């Protein structure tokens with residue numbers, strides 16, 4: 001097993017239709033770090049995925065980032081590491097730092113479950129209809145919560161973007177393009193535009209290519 005050494009180009013294992021993988025890929029763009037993207041075909045049984053990926057994917061999932069001699073799993077952990085390493089998306093004082101952590105924990109429990117599954121249900125049709133509906137309703141509640149906060153400020157924590165915004169944003173382009181969310185409330189739409197204006201921003205399509213657009217149509 002080779003884990004990328006300090007002087008080598010970081011490697012991101014990702015899959016185009018994974019909002020979690022997009023989150024990590026987007027973060028790499030936002031911090032401006034050159035990297036190599038290696039795509040994993042998630043339709044392949046886990047045991048048949050490349051050995052180099054299985055060796056580092058502690059949870060058998062994408063994304064995994066190889067960097068600085070580390071194999072980092074979990075999209076929010078990758079985002080936090082990159083922000084700290086590159087001193088980008090700084091968080092301000094302790095109270096703001098804690099608020100960012102609160103949003104990251106909330107995202108992992110809510111958006112990363114509800115909106116992600118609403119998107120999967122839409123993309124692959126593998127969920128029983130009642131289950132898909134349940135995720136969709138919960139996803140809408142999550143978006144309402146974010147929208148309420150974003151009606152009062154530009155980003156989730158204060159007036160500057162943080163990793164909390166990147167984390168909560170990552171599934172939005174998939175949800176929007178695939179029609180999971182039909183009407184995006186104005187505060188959310190404006191927030192999405194502010195994120196899209198950040199230096200280095202790239203859409204899933206720009207990062208992963210046309211496979212994303214085709215799958216969402």
Ligand SMILES: N[C@@H](CCC(=O)N[C@@H](CS)C(=O)NCC(=O)O)C(=O)O
Nearest residue numbers: 018020042060061062063074075076
């Ligand atoms: N909590 C993880 C979730 C990652 C995850 O669930 N990735 C999915 C793709 S969207 C995956 O790789 N699943 C393994 C599989 O489909 O076999 C994160 O934030 O990185």
